[in-house]
Amino acid sequence: MTNKKSQVSRRQFLNYTLTGVGGFMGAAMVAPMVGFAIDPLLKGEKKTEFVYVMDVDEITNEPQRKTFPVDQVDGWYESKVDRSAWIFRTEEDKILALSPVCTHLGCVVDWNSKAEFENEFYCPCHGGRYTKKGVNIQGTPPTEPLHVYEQKIEDGKLLLGKAVARKEA
Structure with missing residues (x-):
């Protein structure tokens, strides 16, 4: 059973x-x-790689736009892209490397592009203006200063890393 x-x-x-x-x-x-x-x-995040941009003795008090290649990784796709920076010596004889990307909407700023904005960075898209040190001018669209590149100097050569927001202007 x-x-x-x-x-x-x-x-x-x-x-x-x-x-x-x-x-x-x-x-x-x-x-x-x-x-x-x-x-x-x-x-995880990749370590910042520094790229040679120019010799230190070529840097003047007048901003110069320099373009340099960097390795970019988007997910699994790796490519070489060009970045650019406005590089110059400040009145304090410090080297400043500014990102040309406007902090308002991401357009590209230019140096001394309009006679009425002499010695200023100017964004033609929406009239954004920055002082020579990249600080946003009150009353214009940008709400923060231009970002600065991390930098190192080795053997008289300027090496730039990634652009970061400023803690102070």
Whole structure:
């Protein structure tokens, strides 16, 4: 005599089997998507690489726009892109490397581009203006100063890293 309560019916067996197979297939489909989503978080931030831009003895008191190549990583795509900086010596004889990207909407600023804004950085898109040291002028659209590049000097050569927001102007 067999005990009917301990036996699994055909319907229950099929239900358990299909639930298990469906769960396994669902997990197999979701696992790669979860891995794809969290992989960039697990990679961490790359160390700042410094790139040669110019010799220190070439730097003058007048801002010069210099373009330099950097390695850029977007997710898994790596490429070389050009960055540029306005580089000059301040009145205190310090080297200042400013990003040309306007902090208002990301347009490119120019030096002394209009006679009425002499000795200023000017953004033609919305009339943003900055002093020679890259500080935003009150009453114009930008709400913060131009970003500055991290810099190192090695063997008389200026090396620039990434552009960072200023803590103080």
